[in-house]
Amino acid sequence: MHRVGLLISDYFQVLGLSTLSIFEFANQVKGEPFYDCAVYSERGGSVLSSYGFSVDSKPLDADAPVDTWLIAGVLTPVELPATPGVVTFLQTHALKARRVAGICTGAFVLGQAGLLAQRRATTHWIHAQTLKTMHPTTRVEEDRIFIIDDHVWTSAGLTAGLDMALGMVEKDLGTEVARSVAHLLVMHHRRSGGQTQxxxxxxxxxxxxxxxxxxxxxxxxxxxxxxxxxxxxxxxxxxxxxxxxxxxxxxxxxxxxxxxxxxxxxxxxxxxxxxxxxxxxxxxxxxxxxxxxxxxxxxxxxxxxxxxxxxx
The missing domain is CATH 1.10.10.60 (Homeodomain-like)
Known part of the structure; x- marks a missing residue:
């Protein structure tokens, strides 16, 4: 079982939740539960979204057997930085996972934790220059759908998070499964990470x-x-x-x-x-x-x- 943890914080962008649908449908295509997904936050409980409704979450647990961490973004990453608790957790535990990924402005959280130092990364083009300024050792490529640098993944605007998650499914389960998932979700085509925004x-x-x-x-x-x-x-x-x-x-x-x-x-x-x-x-x-x-x-x-x- 491959465990996926979506890490959210107050005012997280709601479209980040949609990435879990990729793994849900991958289970359907495979015909068995390969992925097990859960939503986490620093303290657990109810977390307010950018749209005003709340989502229940599990508290961060150092012993949580998570293989893939997905970090949801917020609409204003500079005004809403990650809390010290989240940063410390990522610094000490996230790299024990198979991979860690920033969805859209989730890249800023990875940057705060020092996980983008000397790495290639992307984010939504509106925020790309700010990410460059805040993290000068990161090689920000603002014209990419998603980027993989070793075990650290980052995606562009929020719908690109779907493409990134689909890329994970392709790595885990193969091209045919990924193509079938895209077809079921009526994704008109599979965008590779190198494609421009x-x-x-x-x-x-x-x-x-x-x-x-x-x-x-x-x-x-x-x-x-x-x-x-x-x-x-x-x-x-x-x-x-x-x-x-x-x-x-x-x-x-x-x-x-x-x-x-x-x-x-x-x-x-x-x-x-x-x-x-x-x-x-x-x-x-x-x-x-x-x-x-x-x-x-x-x-x-x-x-x-x-x-x-x-x-x-």
Whole structure:
């Protein structure tokens, strides 16, 4: 029996509870109780959620035979840090478990306990810079769904906690069980940990790791021409096979999928930087500023300059 403990605190974000559904349905798929889940808090008893209702919990117990600790996040991690008791427990007992994981801003709790020092980690993109500032030795990768660094796991925004839990099921019980759980929960696709938090990748909804890797390669190399042959070489398949994957899993040709990534990259640069339109066009892989404008008009119905000026 693999025991999962979800550690909550006052004003925990309620969506964190949903991660336990992944393990519940894994038991159903397997046909026997492989996982045993319980909710814990520092002192046990009733714990108030972010939405205002309370959840009953067991008190933290140094002798609790927990294999996987999941640390639920809160909406405002700086204003609601972990208590000294929780920090001490994690420092002295959590690493005895098989793994410990921060769901969304649960990464801040792991950081307080010193469990992210010299490790890779992620959290919701809104809080990523704060996590970097508070824990400078942590290599925060704000553009990841979830990250595994040895036995320490961290996830991005709260729904990414489902993907992280599904990744745990895959490690424990295999790909087919994880895929069946995703299907039962009507999760449209299984997002790997390396997938970006940015919306266009999610909209494309690649199901296979191979196509996810190809799209991630494209996203990191948008300033290049990016031929189908180059992307195929990067993920070790033929250009013909990769083209079929694009059409079957995204409904788009490779060129259209890459164009969508270029468009989103340009939009983000316009919104978040003061780079010139010429530089943004070049960095996003468009031929020139005029080409970028044509794609913007086709994709968004507005010229790129209107995003910066607010005059759509």
């Amino acid at each position: 940015h919306s266009e990748m999610l909209m494309l909804s690649p199901r296979s790791d191979r196509l996810q890797s190809a799209l991630e390669y494209a996203r990191k190399n948008l300033s290049k021409p990016l031929t189908i042959e180059e992307m195929a070489d990067a993920v070790h398949v033929s250009a013909r096979q990769l083209s079929r994957l694009f059409r079957s899993e995204t409904g788009k040709s490779p060129a259209k999928a890459v164009e969508a990534l270029r468009l989103e990259n340009a939009r983000l640069l316009i919104e978040q930087s003061r780079l010139s339109m010429e530089v943004i066009a070049r960095e996003s892989g468009f031929r020139d500023r005029r080409h970028m404008r044509e794609v913007f008009m086709r994709g968004y119905g507005i010229p790129p300059q209107s995003i910066r000026t607010g005059k759509a």
